[in-house]
Amino acid sequence: MRTINTLPDVRVKILLLVPPSNQEKTISKYQLAFLNFTAPPLGLGYIAAVLEEHGHSKIKILDSQAYALTPNDYRRYLKRYAPDFLGIQTLTPNFADSLQAAKIAKEENVPIVALGGYHPTAMPDESLLLGKGNVDLVFRGEAEYSTLEFVQKYENGQDWKEVKGISFLKDIPQHNPPAPLIQDLDSLPLPARHLLPMDRYKIFGSAFPATSIITSRGCPFSCDFCSVSAFYGAKWRPRSPGKIAEEVRFLREEMDIKATAFVDDLFFISNKRVKRLSLALSKIKDIYWGATTRADKGDLELLTLMRKAGCRLVFVGVESGNQVILDQIHKKTTLNQIEQYFDNIKKSRMDSLASVSFGFPGETKETIESTVDWIINRLDPSLALFTLATPYPGTEFYEKMLAEGRIKEQDYSKYNLFYPITELSGLTRDEMKNLTKLAYKRFYMRPRKIWQNTLRELRYSMESYGFGQFLYNSQVFAKGIINMKILTSM
Ligand code: B12
Numbered sequence: 036m037r038t039i040n041t042l043p044d045v046r047v048k049i050l051l052l053v054p055p056s057n058q059e060k061t062i063s064k065y066q067l068a069f070l071n072f073t074a075p076p077l078g079l080g081y082i083a084a085v086l087e088e089h090g091h092s093k094i095k096i097l098d099s100q101a102y103a104l105t106p107n108d109y110r111r112y113l114k115r116y117a118p119d120f121l122g123i124q125t126l127t128p129n130f131a132d133s134l135q136a137a138k139i140a141k142e143e144n145v146p147i148v149a150l151g152g153y154h155p156t157a158m159p160d161e162s163l164l165l166g167k168g169n170v171d172l173v174f175r176g177e178a179e180y181s182t183l184e185f186v187q188k189y190e191n192g193q194d195w196k197e198v199k200g201i202s203f204l205k206d207i208p209q210h211n212p213p214a215p216l217i218q219d220l221d222s223l224p225l226p227a228r229h230l231l232p233m234d235r236y237k238i239f240g241s242a243f244p245a246t247s248i249i250t251s252r253g254c255p256f257s258c259d260f261c262s263v264s265a266f267y268g269a270k271w272r273p274r275s276p277g278k279i280a281e282e283v284r285f286l287r288e289e290m291d292i293k294a295t296a297f298v299d300d301l302f303f304i305s306n307k308r309v310k311r312l313s314l315a316l317s318k319i320k321d322i323y324w325g326a327t328t329r330a331d332k333g334d335l336e337l338l339t340l341m342r343k344a345g346c347r348l349v350f351v352g353v354e355s356g357n358q359v360i361l362d363q364i365h366k367k368t369t370l371n372q373i374e375q376y377f378d379n380i381k382k383s384r385m386d387s388l389a390s391v392s393f394g395f396p397g398e399t400k401e402t403i404e405s406t407v408d409w410i411i412n413r414l415d416p417s418l419a420l421f422t423l424a425t426p427y428p429g430t431e432f433y434e435k436m437l438a439e440g441r442i443k444e445q446d447y448s449k450y451n452l453f454y455p456i457t458e459l460s461g462l463t464r465d466e467m468k469n470l471t472k473l474a475y476k477r478f479y480m481r482p483r484k485i486w487q488n489t490l491r492e493l494r495y496s497m498e499s500y501g502f503g504q505f506l507y508n509s510q511v512f513a514k515g516i517i518n519m520k521i522l523t524s525m
Pocket residue numbers: 051053056062066072073074075076077078079081082121122123124125126127128129149150151152153154174176177178179182247249261262263298299300427428450451452453
């Protein structure tokens with residue numbers, strides 16, 4: 036499937052890294068307990084694939100989180116592999132981990148160390164100044180081709196300081212013009228999953244390999260808390276249904292991956308495209324998928340078609356059960372639309388996940404409680420994810436909270452969606468935290484919900500994976516209850 040040009044082997048040894056973490060394990064604890072969702076770093080996979088396509092064969096991706104590596108494990112790895120170029124994926128909560136990884140790399144004499152991803156794109160000056168001496172440059176935004184251009188120039192001994200989309204220090208931070216966005220995403224090779232430990236990624240507790248897929252980039256909506264629209268821009272750039280189906284088929288046939296999650300935030304802008312994709316996917320046997328969506332997209336007919344094509348879970352960005360709050364964050368959905376949508380998902384016999392964020396301006400104890408009541412009694416989703424509104428740098432929400440002096444936590448490692456970062460006038464941070472825990476307790480610790488979740492797990496197992504998985508899932512369920520206890524006692 037993959038075609039790699041047979042260009043002469045090149046010298047530069049490349050390492051793309053998800054850095055090892057020193058963070059308190061709150062994130063993984065929540066993720067494990069409620070979602071059991073871990074996914075490959077597709078961005079690094081795309082960068083590696085483009086480099087490979089252009090003849091670079093000495094590339095490794097180290098996903099330290101998938102292997103639960105410590106900083107010392109990573110240091111040993113660096114000593115063995117001795118890369119010439121290290122690129123580190125940096126989200127806001129792992130910014131300190133990235134700086135630490137850059138420092139270790141310089142101690143191990145890695146010549147060029149770069150950061151890329153959401154955080155350094157939003158905060159290039161901070162990334163370069165705090166990383167001074169350890170971070171040579173920052174890639175801003177979508178970086179497949181800027182990384183390629185940089186590597187080509189670097190190994191040919193040419194000046195790389197003209198490459199678009201990068202920032203670097205020359206006394207003060209210098210920012211080159213942005214790299215052009217990739218107009219035709221179909222022209223990209225598939226992410227280099229063969230460089231990743233695919234057996235370590237799980238979706239909702241699956242015992243078999245699963246993966247995420249990105250089917251589009253960019254979003255024309257402008258929800259003011261969203262990093263994705265701030266990062267990829269307002270133009271929605273889709274991949275074609277045919278190409279996506281080809282990727283799913285390749286994963287199924289060549290990598291034995293049956294379960295995929297379409298994780299773009301705006302999978303669902305065009306009903307026509309989802310219909311074409313569903314028709315294409317329905318021709319592939321024995322696959323299961325889930326997708327993220329807004330609540331104003333997709334009617335019953337389309338949802339039913341998706342179900343027939345293997346879709347089992349729809350992840351809906353509900354955000355709040357309060358119309359004033361929805362309007363204020365520019366979500367552009369109504370409570371009626373959301374209710375209708377969950378009714379339709381139920382009728383189409385798929386599972387739903389309602390993703391809710393507490394703590395936007397205007398939130399009070401009462402609005403949180405009424406949102407939880409509405410979720411439980413009216414929407415009745417299969418699963419719910421309750422997080423705290425987090426002001427990620429680069430978003431309108433961040434600017435607003437900063438201007439109002441409401442950001443009370445500067446330690447980015449706490450920007451993990453479960454820690455209260457802002458202080459609102461109607462609600463203390465402790466209250467936010469406690470009300471979130473209570474929401475989980477109220478939603479999940481109901482006999483009916485426990486029973487439904489067990490039945491769902493067992494149904495999935497029997498339907499898709501036979502008896503071995505059936506037994507495995509009984510263990511997952513037991514572990515799920517133990518996790519729930521840990522969390523609700525936190
Ligand atoms: C799948 C996913 C995950 C997966 C896998 C993450 C991973 N290792 O990549 C899991 C479940 C593990 C995860 C966890 C979390 N995630 Co997450 N995740 C996503 C999601 C939905 C898709 C990511 C993806 O595959 N994108 C597709 C690829 C092609 O794009 P990309 O990763 O952005 O990569 C491109 C550029 O960013 C850049 N780039 C990225 N890295 C690098 C590195 C180098 C060296 C270079 C040069 C360039 C570069 O180039 C790439 C190619 O163009 C995004 C939302 C989104 N739609 O992007 C959120 C998102 C990235 N996650 C987010 C968050 C907040 C989290 C968590 C804190 C949530 C939580 N509490 O569980 C944790 C943090 C984990 C941690 N400690 O680092 C935020 C990040 C916001 C921010 N400012 O940092 C996002 C944007 C969601 C959102 N809407 O706010 N996540």
